[in-house]
Amino acid sequence: MTKDIKWAIDQAHSEITFKVRHLMIAHSKGSFKTFDANIYTAGKDFETAEIDLWIDPTSIITGDAKRDTHLKGSDFFDVENHKQITFKSSTIGKSDVSGNHELWGELTIKGITKPVKLDVQFGGILNDPWGHEKAGFTVTGTIKRSDWGLVWNATIEAGGVMVSEEVTISCDIELINVNQKELAMELEPSTTKKVGF
Numbered sequence: 001m002t003k004d005i006k007w008a009i010d011q012a013h014s015e016i017t018f019k020v021r022h023l024m025i026a027h028s029k030g031s032f033k034t035f036d037a038n039i040y041t042a043g044k045d046f047e048t049a050e051i052d053l054w055i056d057p058t059s060i061i062t063g064d065a066k067r068d069t070h071l072k073g074s075d076f077f078d079v080e081n082h083k084q085i086t087f088k089s090s091t092i093g094k095s096d097v098s099g100n101h102e103l104w105g106e107l108t109i110k111g112i113t114k115p116v117k118l119d120v121q122f123g124g125i126l127n128d129p130w131g132h133e134k135a136g137f138t139v140t141g142t143i144k145r146s147d148w149g150l151v152w153n154a155t156i157e158a159g160g161v162m163v164s165e166e167v168t169i170s171c172d173i174e175l176i177n178v179n180q181k182e183l184a185m186e187l188e189p190s191t192t193k194k195v196g197f
Contacts (some may be wrong), residue, residue: 003040003050006178007135009034013174016055020145021164030071031083034059039175044125046135051089051105057082077151082110088114095122103139109148116143118169133177141169 017031022094034056042048057077062068072079088107093102106113123136145151145167 003042003048005041005043005178007039007041007175008178009037009039010134010174010176011055014172016169016171018170019168020166028062028067030060031063032056032059033061044135046122046137047092047094047101049089049092051087051103053087055085057085060149076109085109087116094119107143107148109150112148114147116141133180135175135177137171137173139169139171139173143167143169 015031019027019029021027021123032055035054037051037053039049039052058072058079060068060071060077062071071077074080074127077085087105089103089105091104093104095101099122101122103118103120105116105118107116110181118139118141121138121140123138124133125133127133144165146165
């Protein structure tokens, strides 16, 4: 099946976030600010999508500079030796009655590749006010960080550990039809300027 449409992430309207349980009583949250993907579909059928996503682990932000430095170090993402986190899709399941899909693929962190299953809610396709075709998705899932060698922890006096094993991933992704955008740029007069948010 020919993948004839290329989609790119609209950086201004997308985010990749995560949270872990801290001290077993609350959650610590963070996000990655630098990421991108090549996504191809047959027509506008996202069940045919091929996804190749990369994330820059040095762009992690948790709201605490010391914690960010720790996360970039060898206890966690080891950014000096591992420059990217990547995800490559393998299968996208059919929609259930609620419009949810299962997305299977391979997640690589610190050079370790493991299969993962994510849940995808398709928000729809429409044109924005400037004529750009957009598609929206919410992607969620839970992984065990130790599967990728992220094993650092500390015990607490009351028992248990400081950081949970499970990491909850939540992504809001807005895609733009690159084919349609490039065609629009070819047809658009060079003096026309468009702004928006």
